[in-house]
Amino acid sequence: MMKLYLMLLLLIWSGNFHQSLQVQSKPNIVLILADDAGYADFGFQGSKEMLTPNLDSLAAKGVKFTQAYVSAAVCGPSRAGLLTGKYQQKFGFEENNVPGYMSESCLSDDEMGLPLDQKTLADYLLAQGYQTALFGKWHQGNADKFHPLKRGFIEFNGFRGGARSYFPFDKNNPNTRPEDRLEQGFRNYQEAPIYLTDYLADKAVDFVEENKAKPFFIMLSFNAVHTPMDTRPEDLEIFAGLIEQRQKLAAMTYAMDRACGLLIAKLKSEGLLDNTLIVFTNDNGGPSDANFSDNSPLSGTKANHLEGGIRVPFIMSFPGELPEGTTYDMPISTLDLLPTFLHLAGENPTQIPGLDGVNLMPFVKNENKARPHDVLFWKKENRGAIRQGDWKLIRFPDRPAELYDLSRDISESNDLAGKYPDFVKELYKKLFEWELTLERPLWLLQRKYEGDAMKRMGQFKNNYK
Structure with missing residues (x-):
């Protein structure tokens, strides 16, 4: 009886030990x-x-x-x-x-x-x-x-x-x-x-x-x-x-x-x-x-x-x-x-x-x-961005989109949108197609500080060392 008891104890102990190892x-x-x-x-x-x-x-x-x-x-x-x-x-x-x-x-x-x-x-x-x-x-x-x-x-x-x-x-x-x-x-x-x-x-x-x-x-x-x-x-x-x-x-x-x-x-x-x-x-x-x-x-x-x-x-x-x-x-x-x-x-x-x-x-x-x-995406209201490979398109509601090759231009100082108009259209379309998969915003805001975003963009565009 004692032998059986010891065997049961060993099984319980080994099971708990195994479980502990799994947790740890x-x-x-x-x-x-x-x-x-x-x-x-x-x-x-x-x-x-x-x-x-x-x-x-x-x-x-x-x-x-x-x-x-x-x-x-x-x-x-x-x-x-x-x-x-x-x-x-x-x-x-x-x-x-x-x-x-x-x-x-x-x-x-x-x-x-x-x-x-x-x-x-x-x-x-x-x-x-x-x-x-x-x-x-x-x-x-x-x-x-x-x-x-x-x-x-x-x-x-x-x-x-x-x-x-x-x-x-x-x-x-x-x-x-x-x-x-x-x-x-x-x-x-x-x-x-x-x-x-x-x-x-x-x-x-x-x-x-x-x-x-x-x-x-x-x-x-x-x-x-x-x-x-x-x-x-x-x-x-x-x-x-x-x-x-x-x-x-x-x-x-x-x-x-x-x-x-x-x-x-x-x-x-x-x-x-x-x-x-x-x-x-x-x-x-x-x-x-x-x-x-x-x-x-x-x-x-x-x-x-x-x-x-x-x-x-x-x-x-x-x-x-x-x-x-x-x-x-x-x-x-x-x-x-x-x-x-x-x-x-x-x-x-x-x-x-x-x-x-x-x-x-x-x-x-x-x-x-x-x-x-x-591909990666970003969106804020009518503004949006898409990165495909090393290319990045930024879309604005009030001016033409901008296109950058991040592999050569990490500071986004050389807008290539005018040089590659067809590629701009392709990325613009992909961004729009992604947006069609999204839910409508759960809340509408009176954006107290929305103007700061565009002000910052202009103020700090290409402002790097």
Whole structure:
């Protein structure tokens, strides 16, 4: 009897052990998302002004992508595409930010957000056994029904809106919006006792400590370096040699890099780094007129479809799985993050209908030498863009389209539309055919700041070093 009991115990133990191995074999996933950063404003992107040693090290030990794109030139829609793996216009999330001071709508604020019938990256990973957490900016709807804890995240410490102070919420400030409040969990509003960028990193580190025995997904969604230009005095002093505006940006960038370093150091100290995929990127191009970011050598800036509005820094690091110290030069999209993460979690993303992103792993590992995307699209109302191969067409509602060969003209300074009129018509038609597959916008906006997009386009066209 004792022998039989011992055999049963051994079977149970071995089964649990096998199950534990299966769980532990799934890699942890960390997505670090900057906000409104300039394309050139990192050491690994060539900046001589910004100090970003932790991100530089991450790039040196991982893969740097030279042609990474977002699906929208402003924050909210870009994040909606990232979270769903789909062009956000396919489910009516037009290329305008959801509620708040950015726009007034024909709908109430409570109706504006990431549609509830759309599954998020966190939803999928939660179903695969991941502990999921969001720290920082949400910007996918202010109403309770859009809350991160109802969209696949089991932990949330951040704010629902699109921007806020880096210092504690001032209840007496009439310009502070309700969605600016820092929230721990659901409707538990408590302000951070320290500079917000540092605080978000601390919370991410705590989450690793509490969940290190399980596979986890962390979305560390900084509001840095979005305005307001709030800095710690000691960080500001480091960059005393820069002009005031760039000095503040450099201090904010340095703080964000320090925060990234804290999380990476925690992963290393817990022995988790070799089983963790880390991705660092940005949600759209830098708004050079607002936070003095530098998108060179790209033309354009946030809110327009020149490269400076949609091409972003992008690092992927996974020791032992991805080549170290390399670059990947084919065009990719933040739409690819969802299928890539799901593949690593054990799910087949090709079985999910409607995804526009692809699993990047075989491409980055050089197992598939083709382009991940033959064609990429962007749209904001009547404005639109299409990239096919190395050719890019930008369409305007009030003037002729522009055509660029990005393989020769990264700064989009030589418009070739007049030289290749038939090709312009072909790309114009493909863009229109794609638009026919999209849903009508879920909300119509009185665009309070729409004029800034075109002003930026003119101001920062070909304004590069």
